[in-house]
Amino acid sequence: MVQSSKKNQGVPEPTIRRMPSYLAFSEGLLKKGQEFVSSTQIANYMNIDPTQVTKDLSYTSIVGKTRVGYEVRAMVDILSSFLGFTVMDQAFLVGAGSLGSALLHDDGLENFGLDIVAAFDVNPGIVGKKINDIEVFHIDQFRDLAQEMKAIIGIITVPAEYAQSVADLMAAWGVKAIWNFTPARIKVPDDIVVQNTSLYANLAIIFNKIHTDKEEAL
Ligand SMILES: NC(=O)c1ccc[n+]([C@@H]2O[C@H](COP(=O)([O-])OP(=O)(O)OC[C@H]3O[C@@H](n4cnc5c(N)ncnc54)[C@H](O)[C@@H]3O)[C@@H](O)[C@H]2O)c1
Structure with missing residues (x-):
């Protein structure tokens, strides 16, 4: 093996x-x-x-x-x-809104070695529910559950203005990596891996390319 x-x-x-x-x-x-x-x-x-x-x-x-x-x-x-796809790593997701719940629904992540074990939010309409069998807890429960579940990756899908406070919480708990989907640039200790991901940045590149091509064709 x-x-x-x-x-x-x-x-x-x-x-x-x-x-x-x-x-x-x-x-x-x-x-x-x-x-x-x-x-x-x-x-x-x-x-x-x-x-x-x-x-x-x-x-x-x-x-x-x-x-x-x-x-x-x-x-x-x-x-x-x-690529690390054959060993499962546990993750927490914070912000179970539109994007967060789409990620919770993506069973494909497990094929790539990422198991989201719990989600957190502040919206009383979401907290206490399950999304694709993953329970959504109130963010105030983060510290206790982090201790219990020992996830090493934090996924941030909250509005940009809350990204830093969520990152601080994750860093204080001791995550090894943060997958930041917000447009905010977070600051964490150097030993924490941060990966920023943006669909919109890729979209901007597409727009830029097609519009430049169009202008060149004129
Ligand atoms: N990277 C990408 O390609 C991409 C795509 C879409 C959205 N986004 C970003 O993802 C983030 C979420 O977007 P969305 O469309 O899902 O928004 P949304 O409003 O649908 O979801 C945000 C969720 O975060 C929760 N929340 C707010 N403050 C919180 C806190 N302090 N702790 C825990 N939960 C909190 C809200 O209750 C809500 O459920 C935004 O920053 C947005 O810009 C990125």
Whole structure:
């Protein structure tokens, strides 16, 4: 069995960002019954240079065979483990509104190693309910439940103006990472990993590209 590290220190972030696509591509090939895949085939799919693929995969224990390439089954096993998708980490979500409840409904997160064990909110209409079988508690219960449930990842989906106070609460409890979906930039001790995610930033890039293309075409 391949052990997951969930601590792949020194691996460049662009490499980590490409790996889920390598994994998805390999899973597709596995379903079609393909046994081996070459770096050129992966590179064509990704629209990048084959040497980049070889370099990225060299951070893992995947070994290619001359002329046949990489074994697809090993790619799937090693990449999912390398990316930390095979070991479950527990998370708390704070802010069970529109976005928060969408994340609570996303069963796919579990396939990627994230188990949301509890949600928190302040709205009496939401507190005490279950969303996709995950209980929503009042934020005042955070400290006690954090102690009990020992989640190491905090997900923030509250209005931006409350993001810092929620981050402070999570940091005081001792989370190792915060996945911040708000547009606020939070400040936490350096040993806490913060990942900011925004659909709207990606949308702005799309708008910028299509509008620039349109202007160029005029
Ligand atoms: N990253 C993205 O792509 C993306 C997409 C949509 C929304 N957002 C952001 O996510 C956040 C939530 O957006 P939404 O549309 O779900 O809003 P929403 O109003 O539907 O939900 C926010 C929830 O947070 C709760 N809340 C408020 N203060 C709280 C506190 N101190 N502690 C606990 N819960 C609290 C509210 O009761 C509400 O249920 C906003 O910051 C928004 O900008 C980000």
